[in-house]
Amino acid sequence: MKKHNKMPKWVLPALICVLCGYLVVNVIRCQVTIGSKRQELDSIQTQVEEQKAENEELDRALSDGEDAIIERIAREQGYARPNERIFYDISGK
Numbered sequence: 033m034k035k036h037n038k039m040p041k042w043v044l045p046a047l048i049c050v051l052c053g054y055l056v057v058n059v060i061r062c063q064v065t066i067g068s069k070r071q072e073l074d075s076i077q078t079q080v081e082e083q084k085a086e087n088e089e090l091d092r093a094l095s096d097g098e099d100a101i102i103e104r105i106a107r108e109q110g111y112a113r114p115n116e117r118i119f120y121d122i123s124g125k
Contacts, residue, residue, distance in 0.1 A: 093101050112118050 093104060
């Protein structure tokens with residue numbers, strides 16, 4: 033005589049529900065990860081643009097020559113030429 037171990041009818045639908053739940057949770061977790069990585073990418077792209085602008089400014093300063101570099105650094109530190117009038121824009125524009 034054959035003895036069949038028959039599964040209850042609720043086991044297969046329960047397994048399918050568990051599998052679907054797992055897949056939904058996995059998709060949500062992946063979407064959250066994608067969102068955070070996109071924000072990280074935007075931040076890094078902003079940093080790259082800032083660095084490119086700084087590099088262009090430094091290239092321009094190098095092409096102007098050593099005197100221009102020394103003058104720029106001196107102006108950043110508040111120095112001026114004799115009898116030179118310095119105007120500061122305080123309008124906030």
